[in-house]
Amino acid sequence: MGQKQQEQWTSKLGFILAAAGSAIGLGAIWKLPYVAGTSGGGAFFLIFLLFTIFLGLPLLLAEFTIGRHTQKEAVSAYRTIAPGSFWHWIGKLGVGTSFLLLSFYSVVGGWIVIYLARSFTQGVQGLEVNQFGQMFEETISNPFLVVFAHFIFLLMTILVVQGGVQKGIERFSKIMMPALFILFLIIVIRSVTLEGASEGIQFFLMPDFSSITGETILFALGQAFFALSLGVSIMVTYSSYLKSGESLPKSAVSIVSLTIFISLLAGLAIFPAVFSFGLEPAEGPPLIFIVLPAVFSSIPLGNIFFILFMSLLLFATLTSAFSLLEMVVASITKNDAAKRKKATWVAGILIFIMGIPSALSFGVMSGVSFFGHSFFDLMDFLVSNVMLPLGALLIAIFTPLKLKKDALYEEMRRGSSLKRVMFDIWYILIKYVTPIAIIIVFLHVLGAFDLF
Ligand code: TRP
Numbered sequence: 040m041g042q043k044q045q046e047q048w049t050s051k052l053g054f055i056l057a058a059a060g061s062a063i064g065l066g067a068i069w070k071l072p073y074v075a076g077t078s079g080g081g082a083f084f085l086i087f088l089l090f091t092i093f094l095g096l097p098l099l100l101a102e103f104t105i106g107r108h109t110q111k112e113a114v115s116a117y118r119t120i121a122p123g124s125f126w127h128w129i130g131k132l133g134v135g136t137s138f139l140l141l142s143f144y145s146v147v148g149g150w151i152v153i154y155l156a157r158s159f160t161q162g163v164q165g166l167e168v169n170q171f172g173q174m175f176e177e178t179i180s181n182p183f184l185v186v187f188a189h190f191i192f193l194l195m196t197i198l199v200v201q202g203g204v205q206k207g208i209e210r211f212s213k214i215m216m217p218a219l220f221i222l223f224l225i226i227v228i229r230s231v232t233l234e235g236a237s238e239g240i241q242f243f244l245m246p247d248f249s250s251i252t253g254e255t256i257l258f259a260l261g262q263a264f265f266a267l268s269l270g271v272s273i274m275v276t277y278s279s280y281l282k283s284g285e286s287l288p289k290s291a292v293s294i295v296s297l298t299i300f301i302s303l304l305a306g307l308a309i310f311p312a313v314f315s316f317g318l319e320p321a322e323g324p325p326l327i328f329i330v331l332p333a334v335f336s337s338i339p340l341g342n343i344f345f346i347l348f349m350s351l352l353l354f355a356t357l358t359s360a361f362s363l364l365e366m367v368v369a370s371i372t373k374n375d376a377a378k379r380k381k382a383t384w385v386a387g388i389l390i391f392i393m394g395i396p397s398a399l400s401f402g403v404m405s406g407v408s409f410f411g412h413s414f415f416d417l418m419d420f421l422v423s424n425v426m427l428p429l430g431a432l433l434i435a436i437f438t439p440l441k442l443k444k445d446a447l448y449e450e451m452r453r454g455s456s457l458k459r460v461m462f463d464i465w466y467i468l469i470k471y472v473t474p475i476a477i478i479i480v481f482l483h484v485l486g487a488f489d490l491f
Contacts, residue, residue, distance in 0.1 A: 058294055091266070096295045102275045132429070163342060165336070196361060201380045218351055240311055435473040
């Protein structure tokens with residue numbers, strides 16, 4: 040093994056839990072409802088599903104295959120496969136994207152920290168829906184509070200990642216993930232039985248095709264990659280910590296199914312309640328922070344459920360944040376464990392600084408606009424709708440171009456009984472369908488923005 044101790048998952052389950060932990064987070068739970076709410080509801084969700092299955096799943100499998108094949112973190116992985124070329128820039132783009140993504144992701148993580156801390160002293164019961172709206176606004180416009188919470192969230196992330204991701208993730212995920220699903224089911228049951236809930240179910244599940252715009256399609260594409268943690272090569276890095284034995288196709292299918300399922304639960308938890316309480320679905324980033332407390336306030340033992348839910352949401356958010364910081368750290372340390380601690384702190388502190396303007400976007404900096412967006416929205420747009428699809432496009436081009444078809448098939452079959460037809464379908468999807476679809480969406484959007 041040499042003096043450079045290589046990171047490794049300690050159990051078979053560790054890898055799948057960590058990859059699922061990276062995928063399931065704010066993307067499915069916080070971002071999906073608010074983006075669906077602002078861009079087309081059911082039509083958005085349908086397009087998101089199609090992108091997730093036909094582009095996301097093949098890409099996830101491609102990232103897994105590259106990682107396990109090379110046994111190297113992302114930048115070195117591309118360098119090993121295509122030495123002396125510019126392809127390792129896919130990995131560097133991924134590191135930059137992760138850096139920016141975590142800077143605003145951690146701001147929302149901070150909001151969860153605030154809500155969790157507050158839930159112990161101040162219950163949700165007995166409050167009206169508009170009071171939750173007001174409470175949220177007061178919270179996120181307090182500059183010290185949001186920056187401090189952003190710091191606390193990153194601190195937790197740093198403390199876990201500096202010791203190596205596996206220890207932090209494997210132990211807890213086994214209990215936390217199933218608990219999160221159960222709690223979500225309880226919320227969904229309450230939400231869909233509220234008066235007037237059917238309008239919300241309809242909004243979320245009945246596609247109104249007339250509402251589809253170029254933006255809807257671009258956002259659905261960004262959402263599919265965001266929710267599955269694709270396009271930044273984090274799944275390359277995670278699967279490089281895998282010795283072998285694990286079935287990559289099976290892991291990819293379970294992660295995609297879990298992500299779709301939790302996205303569905305999130306939508307069904309939020310929209311029925313939105314309509315029942317007479318709120319606007321296009322509330323934007325604050326949506327779940329206003330709607331969910333209101334749902335809990337109408338459930339017996341709501342205060343306790345609220346504390347539980349916020350703890351689980353924080354956990355799900357942290358496991359995603361670990362992966363983002365890990366991506367940056369692994370690119371610096373290149374598997375050299377001796378450098379890990381320092382690299383984690385340096386990266387973490389820089390991400391903290393980068394995130395401050397995002398944290399202030401809903402308060403003191405709300406008047407500052409960049410191309411008509413707040414700093415937070417600009418970051419989110421840049422990352423989700425430009426950098427992630429671009430990264431995904433490059434990975435889709437790279438994989439069949441630089442790896443031989445037989446080598447890919449062989450790597451994918453290690454630990455799995457993948458049939459040749461399935462492999463061939465995957466190959467067509469990654470080689471033709473994915474890049475062409477992403478390019479079409481990009482061109483369409485550029486056209487819509489009148490840049491030509
Ligand atoms: N998938 C995570 C979520 O939905 C966010 C995330 C973690 C991510 N790592 C990523 C998104 C890498 C894109 C790329 O909350």
